[in-house]
Amino acid sequence: EDQVTQSPEALRLQEGESSSLNCSYTVSGLRGLFWYRQDPGKGPEFLFTLYSAGEEKEKERLKATLTKKESFLHITAPKPEDSATYLCAVQAKTSYDKVIFGPGTSLSVIP
Amino acid sequence: DAGVTQSPTHLIKTRGQQVTLRCSPKSGHDTVSWYQQALGQGPQFIFQYYEEEERQRGNFPDRFSGHQFPNYSSELNVNALLLGDSALYLCASSLVDGNTIYFGEGSWLTVV
Numbered sequence: 001e002d003q004v005t006q007s008p009e010a011l012r013l014q015e016g017e018s019s020s021l022n023c024s025y026t027v028s029g030l031r032g033l034f035w036y037r038q039d040p041g042k043g044p045e046f047l048f049t050l051y052s053a054g055e056e057k058e059k060e061r062l063k064a065t066l067t068k069k070e071s072f073l074h075i076t077a078p079k080p081e082d083s084a085t086y087l088c089a090v091q092a093k094t095s096y097d098k099v100i101f102g103p104g105t106s107l108s109v110i111p
Numbered sequence: 112d113a114g115v116t117q118s119p120t121h122l123i124k125t126r127g128q129q130v131t132l133r134c135s136p137k138s139g140h141d142t143v144s145w146y147q148q149a150l151g152q153g154p155q156f157i158f159q160y161y162e163e164e165e166r167q168r169g170n171f172p173d174r175f176s177g178h179q180f181p182n183y184s185s186e187l188n189v190n191a192l193l194l195g196d197s198a199l200y201l202c203a204s205s206l207v208d209g210n211t212i213y214f215g216e217g218s219w220l221t222v223v
Contacts (some may be wrong), residue, residue: 004153032210043115043201043214044154051210087153091210097167099144099203099212101153 002027002092004102012108013078021073021105023088033071034099035064036087044087047073078109113138115204115215123221124192132187132218136204142166143185144212145177146201154201160185161207192222 007022025033032051036044048057050066057064061082063074073086089101116135124130136143142161146154156169160179179185183204189196199217 034212036214041219043216046211046213049210089153095167097144097159098156098169100156101146103151103153 002090002095002100004088004090004100006086006088006102006105008105009103010106010108012110013075015079015109015111016077018074018076018078020075021086021088021107023071023073023102024069025071025088025090025102026069027090027092027100028095029093031091031093033066034089034091035062035071035073036089038085038087038104040085047086075107078107080109080111083107083109115202115213117200117202117215117218119218120216121219121221123223126192126194126222128192129188129190130192130220132189132200132202132220134185134187134202134204134215136183136185136202137213140204140206140209140213141183142205142207142209143179143183144203144205145185145187146203146214147171148199148201148217150198157187189220194222196220197222 004025035047038044048064053068085104087104089099144159145157148154158168159166163179174190176188201217202215205212
């Protein structure tokens, strides 16, 4: 069964303290892996799509990487405005209409 | 360029009632998916519509139904509401077979 897990469940960082969020997945042929940011009470905001192992994408202080079983979202020198829940999701080649989400990592960046 | 828009933003219904939620996809997108997100959890796939047909369905009962109109907008209907249906309902749009999926701000449904 296709599945996505994320760790840690919650992460508290000091402003400027870099860290990484983990997304582990099992899927019957990966078509794409997505990262989204979600602020409280809002819909998910698209960040990245990764397609194959070894691929990396960057946006401001965020960098997403992909292996055959995991993806990491690296946050460099975070700011308080980076506080949000970060969601990872996968799309399988055999069932690409359906996107399977993980439970998310809640990130708090303290000034 | 308008993104994905959903209505209403918040609503309260009584157990056993029926609800209809509406979604207009991002301009140029032809595929609409619906997700349910309970508090503290990731979104769960309900179903997807393309060319006015349901393409795929997640593990949701038949009380959840949908429709897509010729202008690509969509509705989600939930019958015989249960307390457990209380959640944020998200609409997402994309191009068919597209890899970038955009979400609306959601409709908060509370069942009392």
